[in-house]
Amino acid sequence: MSHATERIPVVVGVGDVVSGSAGTSADPVEPLDLVLRAVEAAIADTGVSTLTANIDAIHAVRTTSWNYEDLPALVADRLGVEASRRSTSSIGGHHPARLMDQVGHDIAEGLTTAALVIGSETQASVRALTKSGTNPADIGWLTAPGGPPTFSPDDLGSAEMQRAAILAPVQIYPLFDIARAHRLGVRPTESLRASAELYSRFSCVAARHPVAWSPVERTPDSISTVDSTNRAVSDCYPLAMNAMPFVDQAAAVLVCSLAAARDAGVPDDRLVYLWGGAGVSDTPDLLARSTFDHSPALREAVRTTLSAAGVTGADLTVVDAYSCFPVVPMLLIDELGLSPDSTPTVLGGHSFFGGPLSSYSLHAVAESTRLLRTARGSGSPAVAMVHANGGYLTHQHTILLSTAAHEDGYIGNPDAVSLSTDPVSVVHSYDGPAVVETATVMFGRDGAPDQALIVARTPAGERVAGHAGADVAAALHAATTESDTSVVGLEIDVIDHDGTLTVTMNRTDKDVPL
Template identity: 55%
Template sequence: MADPTRTPVIVGVGDLRSGRAGDTAGPREPLDLITDAARAAVADSGSAALGAEIDTIRAVKTVSWTYDDLPGLLAARLALPAPRSSTSPIGGHWPAALLDRIGGDIAAGRSSAALLVGGETQATMTSLRKSGTDPTSLDWSRAPGGPPAFDPADLGSPAMQRAGLIVPTRVYPLFENRLAHESGLSPDESLAESARMYSAFSELAAENPASWTSEVYTAEEIATVGPGNRMVCEPYPLTLNAMPFVDQAAAVLVCSLAVAREHGVPDDRIVYVWGGAGATDSVDVLSRNGFGTSNALTDAVGRALSRASIDASALDVVDAYSCFPVVPKLLARTLGLPAHAVPSVTGGHSFFGGPLNSYTLHSIAEVTRRLREGAGPALIHGNGGYLTYQHVVLLASTPHPGGYVGDPEPAQLASEAPEIVTGYQGRAEIVTSTVEYGRGGAPATGLVVATTPDGRRLAGQTGPEEAAALSAFTRTPARSAIGCSVHVEDRDGVLSLRF
């Protein structure tokens, strides 16, 4: 049996919301919610004294308010004497990656108890901006701390910016549409698959006390574009997009099995961190090998399962990151899940809520509860960037024979993508495309990635007239534009298309 002083286990979780969709609460800064979640995680362990054992605090970066040292501020509130601390960069994969790192620290003897935290109050920030209220007038932390900062590099590479591929709502549909094409699905069939999955997600979210929404949606309601469910970027209407305007926080308390037993944590409250794996694809999506798969996801899942010596069929619980449907679809296909599977226990970003980088912390909390109720091994997935950063972690209610078997350092994957060409004029084949709509409901921008006859890759955006034509082509009759031959003229990233 593995050394209990080197065996990482989850002993406490806490997650919460402040207010709810359509029922906002008084303004609270993220640190307040995170503090409440951390205290709830310690209380969940059943031992207040165990909290004093915390020697490490790892925080997932908060975006809605800037903290130079959130772990330090939290440690002061919890009266913890100078724990080791760190704050992640931006990325939704970090909760899984940090849990894996904590597991590795405990297995290596570098830590005996650690707190993993994260939270956002984007709903509050939006409300304060609309009312013209300065959060500093509400005594929000400024020493250190302050309003959120913006880094233009977060928009993407220069090639992506030239092509207009600068926000997730534009980029993820490109992956979705290519995946449907490679899966042999028509646009309508692919949308129906997304809607069925997200309807099931809404049912899970409605039962979760920490969820931002409580309404259950049918697949038909999700798939139907209309008032309250406008088209954002084909094929995703609003209900298939993440909802980041939430006030939510979560915390996870991890310690060695020895510490858990010293503090009397019952065996049926202990969840074992087997470990996980991560992988990173090219940051520039235009330098990827393809758009219908995620090499990083495939690599991370494969290495995590291999290190644990289990097959995907042994998993009883799967929770996928779900900012857009293509992400859980890719995970489900990678794991070989049946078509009716629902790869979530939390309820997804659209309905549970998408607190930016920290969503997967809520997944860890909910999966921990499932495992305490008797569920079998679980896989939790985190996704960052544009399918760029992938990390999965395995949890179970029983110890792994090898103790901690994770590999927390991500693999850096190489790409062999086609050469990018600019200023091109001539024939090309569409690799993937989408159309972004304005708030008035009309096509506003087309986004296209294509291949020239000599194998080079081009990408760009169109004006409203071309966007309308591209959208109309896919509807009359219903079909995909992917694989179609077009005549392209690229004028500094602005494309004209002729089918």
């Protein structure tokens, strides 16, 4: 075995676990305890008993439901290993793929022999304990180091986003969905139907997954139809199309060098080769971006990953898209050139598999590994892509796994590239005409339009962005639903009062105040 060959990174063990499920209560579980179950499962999955002693690195995706100063150190202590290389990511769904790429790089460089990548969320337990008035610390959850979740003002978004009150994922992803549909010439009803059909196919995948939080097949109509159990959240996403973060799920992936795997006697049918991938970051300031109809960061991450590996979207056997809202997998379908009726998930998406916050895509790595193992021996090497998304289509990272080693060994790069683009200027106190770039209507729990979020361009090319109240929301919703036409391109007159917008919609027959 050559020096280069012995440093090829391979996935040798995966484990993911769930405690409880939607509609089924379970005893509250601390994230540390749940991730230890996943680690135990991943070690057992290797088929050997000797690899644990070789673990010299543990990297954790940030747990949001409970704070740990150093979760990798706690896991290392329970395993009885030193794991001198340890890290915990910040919050962001791209980190599972990035950490896998980091481990691949470290193994290829001889810095690491065997590494665990771990992630755990028990937001369902936290929610249940909070509702019962129980402090998790009072039932033994670690507080030293550890403790309740903390909140950072940085999590609020940019100053411009705060001013416009465009901050939450349920507000922002519809803006991308509506802009993309307009670019493709898809009417709002057609877009809603396409999202429902995609998520119906996703639900069928989740229904077969033993770790899924909501393993029930759903029809497109049950997903798209608003009723007492599926309330309207935004004008393009009822509740069933929104991520479900209140889950108790954990995952662990064990990666080592090919030499370490062979020395330990890991059976060849357990080995999945980590080729690596690429990460690209857009500006975190949503309102400074050049476009809403696609994700430049996603496009660049996918193209870089495929180019480095010398493959195309058509060569992929398995694809898992980060799926917090339908527009994200749809954008990946666009970039890979897949059929519109494809099903790019191995899990079932955040709505049905469950959305364990930043660690979702680590579950995708685990399941992709299992699927590749079953695909071995079918002829050409099978290749899987796992796509991970952080922020608001801000941070994108994709990695490739395969049943065979790449001829160049590890071909990834864990360091994200930042897009270099000129930021769009957001104008304040604007009073005049504008053209809508994208907009969405949010609904209250009573089912009525509650708020409109509008991003528009002035004749000078500057951007005006903000929010308007229920009257504007109702009028905007009526204007688009009556004719089943996109709000994008709508000519308006707007007055900006520190992010609160007064809007008049211009029609050819008369001006209709919004």
